[in-house]
Amino acid sequence: MPNQYQYVKVFAPASVANVSCGFDVMGLALDHPGDEVVARRTEEPGIQITRVTGENGVLPTSVSENTAGVAVRALLGHLGSDVGIELEVHKKMPLGSGLGSSAASSVGAVVAVNRLLGLPCTSDELLTFAAEGERVACGTPHLDNVAPSLFGGFVFIRSREPQDVIGLDCSKPLFATVVHPQIEIRTEDTRKILRRNIPLQKAVTQWGNIGGLVAGLLKGDYELISRSMQDVIIEPIRSVLIPSFAEVKEAALDAGALGSGISGSGPSIFALSRDNETATAVGKVMQHEYEEIGLDNEVYISPINKEGPRILEEVQL
Template identity: 50%
Template sequence: MNEIKIFCPATIANLNCGFDVLGLCLEGIGDEMIIRKSTEKGIKITKITGADLPLETEKNVAGVAALAIIHDLDLEHGFEIEIHKKIKAGSGIGSSSASAAGAVFGINELLGKPFAKHELVDFAMKGEAVASGCEHADNVAPCLLGGFTLVRGYNPLDVIRIESPSELYAVVLHPHIEVKTSDARAVLLPMIPMKDAIKQWGNLGGFIAGLYTNDYNLIGCSLNDVIVEPARKHLIPNFDEVKNTALQNGALGSGISGAGPSIFALCKGQEIAEKVAFSMSESYQNTGITFDIHLSKINPEGVTIITN
């Protein structure tokens, strides 16, 4: 196989209680990439559609991630990459992560899978750092592995994949404004009160327990963020109104998707998810800002090969 076409799904990171350690993979929302072998060494980005992103390999998240994996293998040949963006940059649903994860997944497939999926996360993080300023796996891990992922540690990297409860749905409202990850990180305090840390640890433990036991009530009451959301929510117009509307219409919980500006809600069952999606849309129309609304089950596969 000399060429591969892949679907690189969008993701939701942080999930309120799990800053930089929790993420989930979405269905039906994502980029497409075409990767082909080249006789020339190195990585060449040959085409980008749907976004104004750099073609220079060292400035592109997919290029940097791809370089990391081929340097590790010390290959005598290289790869060409086409990126067809459907996830808007700065949307808060893993645009850069989709590119980074897709690049390493595709190259790994073309090489006969020398690395397991879990091992690809480390390479993808190198690309993610181009966009955010630091290596973190809360988006690239669910994009590669599917389902929910928990980053238990970074040194060494330890990622745990968790199956999603069968009736869990995600709703994402994406305002057409940009919040750069680097800017969203800049507003965070370097130190937090111990009482807030204790609350956050409890919520994270409760959320993970809820996933494993299919306890939707526990999932809902654990979806609280006392550290990051208060610092970032002012970056998103009408955030509190949209979140409260989602909760009033049956959402288990709601919050900032990744660094924003997207707002997510988790729901039990498609009927409630549709009601929540409608209510969030109605609420945001008051801002005059255009937006997209997505309703999705949790994607169990992550990056996949397009066979048509």
């Protein structure tokens, strides 16, 4: 029987949803940044969120309003358990950044509590509970951030209901560059501006790019990955909300990136490269474009995280 724990601390990675052409059906996990969640047993039944750092004063500590709390409540409801759980959420990335901040907190919380209780749930079950955190964050339990954060690597979401998520193990190394301009864009706002009717030819082009990107990842074909990272439906609409988007993307491609696009709903912009050296050079030119217009920004250079969450500390019962 798996060990049970008194205290567990988990790191859950940030993620890039959509990966250009794969709106709501693709995502990848970053090695950093990410959130840290602490779960500990208490004598008093029920869930408490005792501490939020990094975005304190912004994120609620109410269980019904916090993504980590909602996700753990769904987990305990599934188990029919009233065990006492105390949570701490340590935000290590900005809110509204397009890096899956709410998803990382949800994933970290369910992984920590599941380990605390002796691993009663499968990863697929944990995905369902973590998605409930996304529901409270943006109104929809979509999986393109929680799935890569939980499973690691690239993921393809064939279906949300019923849940059908496939890992895409790329045989070649890939490195991500993400630049976050210091503005906030709310996911629910960016979804409201999307068109509900799409011309057939654009839909066909997008389907082809999604298939090409999946095939390129599985084959380890850099050229196929590069020419498939084209979004003809979502990016043209959302990019108008991001200052200097076209210039930043063009600079990334000129510096050797395989492809570049909006990370999730933005405002962060990501790029994929063959190696760390190129990814670093790409980050410098992307930052330079924002420095030219006087917009503060952060840059993250990261290999693709193939492992998902990590246990940082634990204390057995």
